[in-house]
Amino acid sequence: MPVRVSEFTWQQTPAEVFLSLPLRGVCVRDADVFCGESYLKVNFPPFLFEVFLYAPIDDGSSRAKIGNDMILFTLCKKEPVMWETLSMPSGTGESKRGHRSKICCQAGGSEIRTRCDDEGRNWENIFSEKVKEDGIPAPRSAGSIHISFTPRAFPTALRESQLAEEEEWLHKQAEARRAMSTDLPEFCDLKEEEKNPDWLKEKGNKLFATGNYLAAVDAYNLAIRLNRKIPLLYLNRAACHLKLRNLHKAIEDSSKALELLTPPVSDNASARMKAHVRRGTAFCQLELYVEGLQDYEAALKINPANAFVQKDAEKIRTIIQGTALKSHD
Template sequence: MPLQVSDYTWQQTKTSVFISVPLRGVSVRDADVFCTENYLKVNFPPFLFEVFLCAPIDDENSKAKIGNDTIIFTLYKKEVAMWETLSLPGVDKEMMQRIREKSILQAQERAKEATEAKAAARREDQKYALNVMMQIEEEERKKIEDMKENERMKATKELEAWKECQRKAEEQKRIHREEKFCEQEKQIEEERKKFKHKSHTRISASRNLATKGRNSENIFLEKLKENSIPAPRSVGSIKINFTPRVFPTALRESQVAEEEEWLHKQAEARRALNTDIPELSDLKEEEKNPEWLKDKGNKLFATENYLAAINAYNLAIRLNNKIPLLYLNRAACHLKLKNLHKAIEDSSKAYRIMKLHLRLTRPMKLYKMMLRRFGI
């Protein structure tokens, strides 16, 4: 049981009350003060001081000062009046307990309100800080956009200036070519006039000389024509006939051994297709199409059903084992299932098929380029 402190002193004015409670050698850190409108308690074990005030006080503005082994309370009255006594007269234990419980409830509600007020203030501060950050980011974004726009306009102006310089350079080159061509025409005309004058003087001397003069004039004119711009070539067509072959490439550019090997493998694949897949009769028409099976496998792969996708690619490869994309898709499924050796094997097969296809199609590209060269 705590010991009740009774040797306290108190004084009052019309607006405030002053209470002095001795601590009796107790450490200041051990004192626990609790104050409400009608209740004041100081707990400093093993002592206890509590008083049930006869009138309400303003507990929010009231003060407590601890020092020199004493606690001095400055309590401000809510109503201006002089109290006859400090504590409430005629208080029994039940009433004391009710006042204590009521004071505790009031303190809890006040603490809850203070906590909510702090949380609301913190939310407002966070909201304000977020708005400030958004404004700063918006300003930075606008600044970056302005910089980009300025750089774009600058680059556009530089490009337009470069285009203008190029256009002026082309115009000057064209004018220079025209002037040079006019000078050449003038020189040719002057040479022709000189030659005509010389030929006329020679005709008056002798017909033979005139004939030679005409021949020399024709030779000179032909040379002048050769120096001038030549006439465009006449349009024609060249017909080329090739021996019909399975591969549309010229025989001198083909690789006969590889082509025969490829034909042999194709024949074996067709024979295996007819013998190794007896269940083809049970499949639908679209299920016999490797492209349809490839699309089906791609859809299953997108839904992460890798085993079903592998089954679709397997059937498509059995129908046509010369499509490299089937092996690559199946390798991707094995990679998802951590079957690394099978993924490497399928990738190697796809590489070999694409390498063989490139080796067989390169002569065809040369043949088409030759046809375009001759205008066929």
């Protein structure tokens, strides 16, 4: 049930009527105004103002301005006479409803939604336009937006990055690339991915699997010159040297791998065991069985359940015992 507004002020001249209606703090966008020749209605929920005018007005020439929490109507009279009151004499509810319906039909439903700027400072004439049916706006035209991003060497978002650490890493990588181009002129003929130590390591592994041990050594050599801190490169090259009977080089590479595999943790346990076994194998092939047994025993400390290493260690012990008995005889 709307709350009817009875607080308003009005003045008149022989030609015009001036009506001031407060909006009671309601947003001006929510005010609907309907005006006919003898009827005026302002609906701003939950409030409602309506008046059956004393005499007909020219709604085409009348004006209404809205702003500053009020509506100011300037109603042009059809006949230049002074009105006794603003509204016609009161009638029954039935007569008012019938009169209202008749006026609305004659006016063609000329209901206009008021408009005002956000701050309500600008006044606007709401009777200056004829009523238009609401229409569906045309669809927006298709288009494309081109976005460019600053290249980043790291996959993380900039807000999540550690900028100082990244800059240091990039600086080191630049130095490494400069050193590579100076020290390794043979890399000029290689593709960019072929200059990656990990790619060279995988290449060496494939060559080793096919029995091409010399080519595998070359691949590991280039990878080590690029990055001397990867223990698996030395460990794999030691396996190649064992196959090629380069026993001293195998011992050297195995020792270097063990040096890099620090601290001893569970993640590098398998690599450390392989390094001890390969160095122990090289010692034994050089008939340095005592040193070889020490490496095998070190491998068994890492993985005591390895049956192959246990069997080879037992053979080495037998050889050492047999050598000791012969020397005693």
